[in-house]
Amino acid sequence: MMNKLAACVMLAFTTVQAQTLPYVADERDLYHEAHVYHVMLRTEADAKDVFASLRNVPSERLLPAFKAAAVAKSIDPGSSQAGGDLGVIKEGTMVRPFEKAAFSTAPGHMSGPVQSEFGWHLVYVASAKSTPVARICDQTLQAHLKGTPALPAKAIELTKRSKPGTPGFDDKVRQVLGPLWGPAQKDADGNPTFLKLGSTNASGNKEVLQHTEYPYARLHIAPMACKRSERVRYEVNCREGTVQLRAVEELELRGGQGPVVNRWAASPRPDFDKSQYGGFYRQLRDFACNKAELKT
Structure with missing residues (x-):
């Protein structure tokens, strides 16, 4: 267990500095920052013991007492000293x-014991900001413009002026995309999406591009930017009737324009390539x- 913790510390300075689930926020939300201290312990019982020793400390003395507990008890070598x-953060x-x-x-207060994949934590918040x-x-x-x-x-x-659902939005997107893109459809989340036939490779497989507009700009952390549209590339094998996801790009501007904020390539998935796995495939x-479909 200690070897795993030590490895995490070496990779990320502290064992809690790693996301296990995707962070999702859009322009309806607040973005949070806080100056925090923590004590990390192996077991819930250890965390409850340290919490009990600190919970009645007067607020003006809580931070010094919390720091002393971290030095004496925390198993996170990246921050304990x-x-x-x-x-x-x-x-x-x-x-x-x-x-x-x-x-x-709240700033000036301490959380109760909370469990993560690395252990049990007590968190003291010195200051906080929401944007x-x-x-x-x-x-x-x-800045990007x-x-x-x-x-x-x-x-x-x-x-700057339009979002999915506003009058004439789909037509405006098609003007930016160009005439080779098909008419607006709806994806599984109800967002406007468009398709275009791309190139054919040496194996005879065909490329299909999908463009989708997000209803609200989605925050991306590093680099700090917001994603408003998405471009996805698929490879279709007409002979075998299979579809493979190949790559995804998320872009700053609507219409698939502007800086690419996030990009990733997909590895082939033989367990999820048949069109019958979903109506969209x-x-x-x-x-x-x-x-006949391409002529419409």
Whole structure:
């Protein structure tokens, strides 16, 4: 157990600085930061003992007492000798149970014991700040527009003025995408999505591109930016009737324009490549392989 903890510390300075679940926030949410201290212990019983020793300490003496407990008791070598000081943590950078405790505890107070994959924690919050994600999205967008003057005017206008569901939005997206893209459809979440047939490779497999517009800009942590549209690439084998996800890009502007904020490639999944695994995969296959469909 200690070897695992030590390895995590070496990789991330402290054992709680790693996300186990994707962090998702959009411009309806608040983005949280806090200056925190923590004591990490192996068992719930150990955490309850330390919590009991601190819970009745007067508020003006709680931080010194908490720091002393971290030095004496914490099993996190990355922070224990600094009194458990983790500095300012930003939402989306720590394991979620730890973040929930940190961002729901008032400054000047200590959380109760909370469990993560690395052990049990007590969290003291020295200060905290919350920022509307919409404000962050506006700031990063303005910065990118200034730094990239050649972006298409229609994409900038679409990004600043329109969202899915507003009158004429789908037509405006198609103007930015170009005439090779099909008419607007709805994805599984009800978002407007568009398809385009791409190239054919040496094996005869066909590329299908899918463009989707997010209803609300989604925050991306590193680099700090907001994602408003998504471009997905699939490979369709018409002979075998299979569909494989190949790559995903998330972009700052609507219409698939602007800086690529997030990009990842997908490995082939033989257990999830048949079109019958879902209606949308069947739709992709028909779009790529059915000439009549391509004429519409």
